[in-house]
Amino acid sequence: MIKVAIVGGTGYTGVELLRLLSTHPQAELTAITSRSLNGTPVAELFPSLRGHSQLSFCTPEIDQLAACDVVFFATPHGVAQAQVPELIKRGVRVIDLSADFRLKDISSWEQWYGQAHTAPELAELAVYGLPEVNREQIVTAQLIACPGCYPTAIQLGWVPLLEKGIVQPAELIASAASGISGAGRQGKTDLIMAENSDNFRAYSAAGHRHLPEIEQGLRQVQPRASSPAQVTFVPHLLPMIRGIHATLFARAVGQLDARELQQVFEERYKNEPFVDVMPAGCHPQTRTVRGTNMCRISVMQPQERDTVLVLSAIDNLAKGASAQAIQNMNIMFGLTETLGLDSLALLP
Numbered sequence: 001m002i003k004v005a006i007v008g009g010t011g012y013t014g015v016e017l018l019r020l021l022s023t024h025p026q027a028e029l030t031a032i033t034s035r036s037l038n039g040t041p042v043a044e045l046f047p048s049l050r051g052h053s054q055l056s057f058c059t060p061e062i063d064q065l066a067a068c069d070v071v072f073f074a075t076p077h078g079v080a081q082a083q084v085p086e087l088i089k090r091g092v093r094v095i096d097l098s099a100d101f102r103l104k105d106i107s108s109w110e111q112w113y114g115q116a117h118t119a120p121e122l123a124e125l126a127v128y129g130l131p132e133v134n135r136e137q138i139v140t141a142q143l144i145a146c147p148g149c150y151p152t153a154i155q156l157g158w159v160p161l162l163e164k165g166i167v168q169p170a171e172l173i174a175s176a177a178s179g180i181s182g183a184g185r186q187g188k189t190d191l192i193m194a195e196n197s198d199n200f201r202a203y204s205a206a207g208h209r210h211l212p213e214i215e216q217g218l219r220q221v222q223p224r225a226s227s228p229a230q231v232t233f234v235p236h237l238l239p240m241i242r243g244i245h246a247t248l249f250a251r252a253v254g255q256l257d258a259r260e261l262q263q264v265f266e267e268r269y270k271n272e273p274f275v276d277v278m279p280a281g282c283h284p285q286t287r288t289v290r291g292t293n294m295c296r297i298s299v300m301q302p303q304e305r306d307t308v309l310v311l312s313a314i315d316n317l318a319k320g321a322s323a324q325a326i327q328n329m330n331i332m333f334g335l336t337e338t339l340g341l342d343s344l345a346l347l348p
């Protein structure tokens, strides 16, 4: 059994990790932290876990964390970079769900996250945990930087086109909408039900911190000679709890027909257990991925003009965070990649 700890167990990604790890056949959760609820039984805060967790929340003590094989950080940005260096020194493997180690360009990280980075050498060491692109490096990684939710949906939608150089990399447009759990569990007025129910709005349209992450990931897969990927990214808040839907617009470089595009996607993802390329004409829905590690994608060319349209749907807390983090753990520890991740979405 793999001994696991979660730092930040009371947030939405923390409890999603807890839910998934509780039924994982090879993982034994030995510590889960909350400074504010130290000593509270986990099943008292989350009664859905009654009968599945005997643990109580504890404070994040380095010795207890270092006794585990792997530590998940489900904490706000800036927390992992303070604690991870010591764990790495002690040989523990770390899977960070925050953005602390996602960007290789530290000055860009500092600009977008508005704070100084205290462990830039670990950002260099970290492997970006998108298995569909970096599976080989994940196997031996000591530190995984899990992708953000929007970057997961958007990169999986565009990677097949960028790799083959069949769309203009400098003219990419992503319009994406997220459920409110994407903003975390802390109370803020603009996240309450009365502000969001029966409402729909864009936010951070002038620039969102996921933009450099998306561009970094796409540039990694592009052919070297092509001009670097440039993205216009507009996120929106949807009045629902879970789910991201991304509508991705790109301009084709040459002549392509819809059948060839479909083949590019089917070929690229034919061995990927968690990417479902839907038949031509289908529209992915967030409901069909809810609570699962799946990304459902479709590609089309409306009116056979030169716009290539990709639709991509994930669950922000699952493939966009905690389930993808467990997919990384499975790969790192040589387990079947789908272990503990084979549940189906609830319908309706």
Ligand SMILES: NC(=O)C1=CN([C@@H]2O[C@H](COP(=O)(O)OP(=O)(O)OC[C@H]3O[C@@H](n4cnc5c(N)ncnc54)[C@H](OP(=O)(O)O)[C@@H]3O)[C@@H](O)[C@H]2O)C=CC1
Pocket: 007, 008, 009, 010, 011, 012, 013, 014, 033, 034, 035, 036, 037, 060, 073, 074, 075, 076, 077, 079, 097, 098, 099, 147, 148, 149, 181, 182, 183, 184, 185, 186, 316, 317, 320, 321
């Ligand atoms: N929500 C989403 O859809 C996604 C979120 N993420 C990222 O995952 C991370 C967690 O997100 P989310 O679950 O939404 O966050 P929440 O704000 O809901 O939860 C944060 C958790 O971290 C703990 N925490 C806060 N500060 C510290 C600290 N200094 N030291 C130790 N623990 C701390 C809190 O517990 P306590 O204060 O009691 O210790 C709490 O359990 C964030 O970085 C987020 O950006 C990534 C992908 C998707």
Ligand SMILES: CC(=O)N[C@@H](CCC(=O)OP(=O)(O)O)C(=O)O
Pocket: 097, 098, 099, 147, 148, 149, 150, 178, 179, 180, 181, 182, 183, 184, 235, 237, 320
């Ligand atoms: C709806 C909402 O507010 N979403 C969050 C993104 C959540 C996420 O995945 O981002 P990180 O992992 O980078 O925190 C936002 O736009 O900031």
